[in-house]
C-alpha cells in the first residue's frame with residue numbers, strides 16, 4: 001500500500017492535517033471542474049427523456065395511490081411500467097417493490113427465461129458475487145439454475161478488462177439460450193462496459209444466434225450514458241431501485257425491462273405462471289417511485305462527479321484507481337486499490353462518521369447473505385443499503401480494493417474525503433507532506 005509523499009514528514013497535527021486535506025481535495029475538485037460541468041450539462045438531456053416519458057404516459061396524481069390485495073388492473077403500477085419502459089428504450093418494463101434487490105430481479109430473469117438443458121454464457125467473466133449462488137458456482141441445495149439442469153460457462157475478460165471477441169466467436173459455435181453481460185465492474189478491477197461495447201456484443205451474438213437472449217445486468221449503469229442497453233440490442237435487462245433509477249429516494253425494489261415476452265417470463269418467476277406482470281401492488285409508493293425516477297438524472301450526475309473526485313484525490317496520492325479521474329464511465333463505481341485492510345477500515349470508518357445516518361457506528365467486517373467474503377461497508381444512508389447515496393464497501397480480500405459509489409451532492413463527498421485523509425494521516429498510514 002500507501003503513500004506517497006516523497007517529502008519529509010511532520011508530527012501528527014490535527015489542524016495541519018485538516019488544512020492540508022482540504023487544500024488537496026479542493027485542488028483536485030478545481031482540476032476536475034470542466035468534467036463536472038460536462039456531467040452537469042448532461043442532466044438536462046437525461047431529464048428531458050424522463051419528462052418526455054411522463055408526459056407521453058400522462059402521469060397524474062391519480063396514479064400515486066395503488067390498489068390493495070392482488071393489484072389486478074392497478075393503473076398506477078401500469079403507468080410506472082410504461083414510463084420506465086420509455087426511459088429504458090424497452091418494449092416492456094416491470095417495476096416492482098416485490099423485488100428485494102437487483103440480485104433478485106436478475107435471478108427472476110434467469111429462472112424465468114432459462115429451461116433445463118439451456119446454456120447460459122457469461123461473456124464478462126465471473127458475474128457479481130451474489131449471482132454465484134444463483135448460478136450454482138457456490139452453495140448447494142438451494143435450487144440454483146445448475147440444480148435445474150442449466151449449463152453455465154463463462155469467458156474470461158482480456159487483460160485490459162474487455163470482452164474477448166475471439167473467445168466469444170468460438171463460444172457461439174455452441175447453441176446458447178442466454179448470454180449474460182455485466183455492465184458494471186461490480187467488485188472486479190475492470191472498466192465498466194460502454195453502451196457502444198454492449199451494442200457491438202449484442203449485434204455479434206444476434207448475427208450468429210438470432211434467438212439467443214442478450215441479458216444485461218444493468219445495476220449501477222442506468223442514466224450514466226445517453227442510451228441504455230435496451231436501446232442498442234439487449235433483449236432483457238434488470239436492476240435495482242435503490243441504485244441509479246431510484247433517485248436516492250425509492251425505498252426498495254427492482255425492475256426488469258426488454259422484450260415483452262421475456263419480461264413476462266421474468267414476472268412469472270417473481271409472482272406465478274399465469275399471474276406474471278398482472279399482480280402485485282405498489283403499497284401507495286408510486287409517487288416515490290416516479291419522483292425517484294424524476295430525480296435520478298441529477299443524482300446520477302452528482303454521483304459521477306463524486307466518483308471523479310474520489311479517483312482524483314487518491315490518484316494524486318499515488319494509489320491505483322479504476323477508472324481514471326475524468327475518464328469514461330459506464331457506471332457509478334469508483335475502485336481504489338488501497339492494498340491494506342487496516343487502511344480500508346480507517347477510510348470506511350471516516351466515511352461512516354461523515355454520514356447523515358448512523359454516524360456514530362463503527363463499520364466492522366461482517367458476513368452478508370449472498371457474499372463469500374466478509375464485507376466492510378460504510379453506508380450511513382437514508383435508505384438502508386442504498387448505494388446511490390454516498391457509500392463505500394470493500395470485500396475483505398486481497399488486494400483490498402475499496403469501491404465507492406453514489407452521492408447526492410458533491411459537497412458531501414468532499415467532506416468525507418477530507419475526513420478520510422485526516423484519519424489516514426492520524427493512523428500513520430498516510431504521510432503529510434512537509435510543505436503541505
Ligand SMILES: Cc1ncc(COP(=O)(O)O)c(C=O)c1O
Nearest residue numbers: 101102103128184186217219240
Ligand atoms: C454489477 C452488480 N450486479 C448486481 C448487483 C446486486 O445488486 P443488489 O445489491 O441490489 O442485489 C451488484 C451490487 O453491487 C452489482 O454491483
